[in-house]
Amino acid sequence: MNRIDVYYENVEELNINLDILEKQVRDIINSEKKELGDIAIIFCNDDYLFRLNEEYLNHNYFTDIITFDYCKNSLVSGDLFLSIERIADNADKYGTTFKKELYRVIFHGILHLVGYNDKTSVERTSMRKKENYYLKGMDFDKESI
Numbered sequence: 001m002n003r004i005d006v007y008y009e010n011v012e013e014l015n016i017n018l019d020i021l022e023k024q025v026r027d028i029i030n031s032e033k034k035e036l037g038d039i040a041i042i043f044c045n046d047d048y049l050f051r052l053n054e055e056y057l058n059h060n061y062f063t064d065i066i067t068f069d070y071c072k073n074s075l076v077s078g079d080l081f082l083s084i085e086r087i088a089d090n091a092d093k094y095g096t097t098f099k100k101e102l103y104r105v106i107f108h109g110i111l112h113l114v115g116y117n118d119k120t121s122v123e124r125t126s127m128r129k130k131e132n133y134y135l136k137g138m139d140f141d142k143e144s145i
Contacts, residue, residue, distance in 0.1 A: 002037060003039075004021075004022045004025055004026075004041065005039070005041070006021070006040075006043070007042045007043070008043050008044070009043070009048050010044055010047070010048050011043050011044055011045050014102075016099070017144050020145055021041075021103075024106075024134070025039065027137075028107060028111070028114070028134055032111075034074045034114050035074050035076065036076055037075040037076050037077030038070075038077045039079075039080065039113070040078075043082050044083060044084070046085040049062070049064075049081055049082075049086070052066055052081055053066060062083070062086055064083055064086040064087050064090060065105050065108060065109050066080075067081075067109040067113060069112065071113055076110075076113045076114055077113075078112075078113045080109035080110075082105055082106065087102050087105055088101075099140055099145055100135065103135060103138065104131050104135060107134050108127065108131055111127055111130050
């Protein structure tokens with residue numbers, strides 16, 4: 001209970017500091033006045049995430065993340081499925097680094113779990129501001145991230 005686990009499905013293990021990742025996720029949850037439950041972060045490829053998107057959401061398109069919310073009251077629990085291929089493509093598309101885009105997408109999923117939505121333009125703007133706020137606290141020039 002009360003842990004963050006990382007898994008890989010159909011992709012190579014990433015060079016990411018899991019202690020820093022866990023600290024960032026915990027900090028967001030605490031900053032948003034919530035408690036950590038159990039969170040699984042599953043890195044996968046486009047095809048894997050596409051199949052989940054079709055099966056569970058009836059969407060016929062690629063995406064960078066799908067978040068399954070298992071939160072109860074203030075206890076934050078859920079599964080984040082992230083496509084490494086989509087994140088890499090988006091990093092190129094938006095002129096940023098892979099790690100910064102990776103953290104942005106992880107933070108996006110966590111923000112969904114703590115209660116933020118992105119269905120409307122106002123909600124998307126609010127979520128993007130929060131993503132940027134939490135990204136600002138990180139030093140992406142460090143090798144250890």
